Amino acid sequence: MLQLELWKRILIWGVVVLGLVFALPNLFYTRVEQANDARAAIAAGMDTEENQALAAQWPSFLPSNLVNLGLDLRGGAHLLAEVKVADVYEQRMEALWPEVRDALRDERATVGTIRLQDSEPGILRVRISQPEGMAKALEVVNGLARPVTSLTGAGASDLAVSSDGSDIIVQLSEAEKLATDDRTLRQALEIIRRRIDEVGTREPTILRQGTDRILIQVPGIGSADEVKAIIGTTAQLTFQPVISRTTNAETSPGIGNELLPAADEKGVYYVLEQAPVVTGEQLTDAQPSFDQNGRPAVNFRFNPQGARKFGDYTAANIGSPFAIVLDGEVISAPTIQSHIPGGSGIITGNFTIEESTNLAVLLRAGALPAGLNFLEERTIGPELGQDSIDAGALASAVGAIAVVVFMWASYGLFGIFANIALVINVAMMFGVLSMLGATLTLPGIAGIVLTIGMAVDANVLIFERIREELRVAKGPARAISLGFEKALSAIVDANITTLITAVILFLVGSGPVRGFAVTLGLGIITSVFTAIYVTRLLIILWFDRRRPKTIEV
Structure with a gap:
């Protein structure tokens, strides 16, 4: 019935x-949204009267979840970025040079002197003075190869080593290039997502497109330039030995070295060893702070591997300058005063508080593995x-x-x-x-x-x-x-x-x-x-x- x-x-x-x-809550969208943002700011430590007033706009005992509005309803930025995967090949070869040099030095009686030669990006070219020792040299360099860590490259080596007369030519194998491309895209996706999440944007869309492109849509942001400012910086941090300082922009750094400008001193350049001692990939934390003079700075801390390298280098090079390089500029070049154990330090420079905070965010999120080329950008008002x-x-x-x-x-x-x-x-x-x-x-x-x-x-x-x-x-x-x-x-x-x-x-x-x-x-x-x-x-x-x-x- x-x-x-x-x-x-x-x-x-x-x-x-x-x-x-x-x-x-969706009937009072703006009010609830402001209250949510204020509560998030208070939780992050910004407990101001203004935030308290905004948080009180919506009762805490009621649900505060909202339907997120997409890019076409809220406005925002649309970007299509191409990841420069070839940059990673070049970085791998630059980092490999010290290993190849040290390995061949042990066989100097057979191969003779070892010199790094100019070559196209992504290729390492090393000349030995005794060509008759080429077979041994190739064997030694091949011993540095590692298996490709991907399902598609199972059983393959990550290095392709060959000879050209008296030169050893080293580059990544095709299987390793495919695996590197995939890792680079995955890492770039994750880092971009972290950086955008750090600044509190709502429901961004970050998707892989094809083999080397990333689609980025961020609702509620003012312009595509704002998104590029957040994610467009690679934040590649390296710690490199200083060879010399100069004011001549035409100075030839020599093979295996590079000439980089000082970020805060116009017309000043540093000649640095190209292979870094430690990189930003080994950072575990970075926080904005102040130096002993009360100026904005950034504290950093390395993982155990980076801490060991950093400590060993500072112990062996007391009295030598040491460059801190961010995205191709020397932001600081202090002299090592003493052994620095523990893997922590401070980055100083002519920062504003906002710049030190943004730098800490970028370093904490991690460095982009390669640069980005923005193929398409649109701002939807x-x-x-x-x-x-x-x-x-x-x-x-x-x-x-x-x-x-x-x-x-x-x-x-x-x-x-x-x-x-x-x-x-x-x-x-x-x-x-x-x-x-x-x-x-x-x-x-x-x-x-x-x-x-x-x-x-x-x-x-x-x-x-x-x-x-x-x-x-x-x-x-x-x-x-x-x-x-x-x-x-x-x-x-x-x-x-x-x-x-x-x-x-x-x-x-x-x-x-x-x-x-x-x-x-x-x-x-x-x-x-x-x-x-x-x-x-x-x-x-x-x-x-x-x-x-x-x-x-």
Whole structure:
């Protein structure tokens, strides 16, 4: 009969109330967003009166999760970056030179003197004075090779070693280049994600495109230049021995060395050994601080391997200058006063507080393994995003009004029950999206509009079935009960096929397609719940109160 146990009624209303409560913050979007940002700032140590006032705008006992707005709704920056993977090959060969030199020195009686030669990027060319010892030299250098650490390169060596007369030619093997490309892209993706997350942006989209490109979309940021300022710096930090200091920009550094400008002294250059003693990859932490004179600086700490190298070098080179190089500029070149154990130190320079904070963020997130070449950049203004929101809201309103009028005109009081369930359905959709922290895009709004149209399909099936039962002289209570029971299989079948489509779209699609699939899938689940349970409960409550002898659907 037309009855629902008390526990079922409580459960249904409980689910509805939960969905409405989680959807509530979206009605006060700006206020809740400001409160969330203020609370995050307070947690980070910025406990100011202004942040306290902003945090108090929204009660802490209420949910504060919001539906994140995508790039097309909020505005923001869109970038397509190409990772310069060839830079990594060059860095690998530069770092390999000290190992090759030291290994060949042990065989000097056979190979003679060893000299580094000029060569194209990504290739290490070493000349020996006794060509008759080439076979031994190749054997020694091949001994430095390691297996390729990837499934595709299983069994292959990471170095390709050959000879050209009296020169040894060393470069990465093809298998190692493929593995390096994959590692470089993965590392760049992770570091870009860390850097963007550090500055508190919401729901960025960072995806790999092809073999050497990365798609970056950051909603809510002012311009593409702001994103480039965050991620465009490689933050390659190295600690290199100083050979000399000069004011002549034309100074020839010599093979195996490099000439780099001083960051804070115009016209001053340093000749440095190209192979670094320690790199930023061995940093474990970096924090903004102040030096002994109260000027902004950055404290750093190495991992055990870097700490050992740093300590050994400082112990053996007391009284020698030591350059700290960031992205091709010498930011500091202090003289080593004593052995520095423990692997910690401080970077000083003419920093502002903001610059020292940004440098610490970049170093803490890690250095990009290679430079980025921005192939495409677009800034989507908030006005365009607001236009999209207005257009989506208008489409949703028109669709909802059309559905409400149709249901009321076709089914009278029962149509009003269906319309109430439709409003609850849309609210619950936003509640679930908020709980999941999902991102709403313009295609996602299209999914909501489609859901509004589909949401009453189940009610139409139920009401038509009730009409058929009334025609065969069933009583009102029996007709309503049978209408819900007999329409259930058709409702489930129709919605399961649509749900399967939404799942497939989500799994194989990307970006906007996924946004559409998410709202469509959630809309199907909430619409089935509201049609079968909420509408039925509303009808039962009305029927228990009125006890009509006859009904019209």
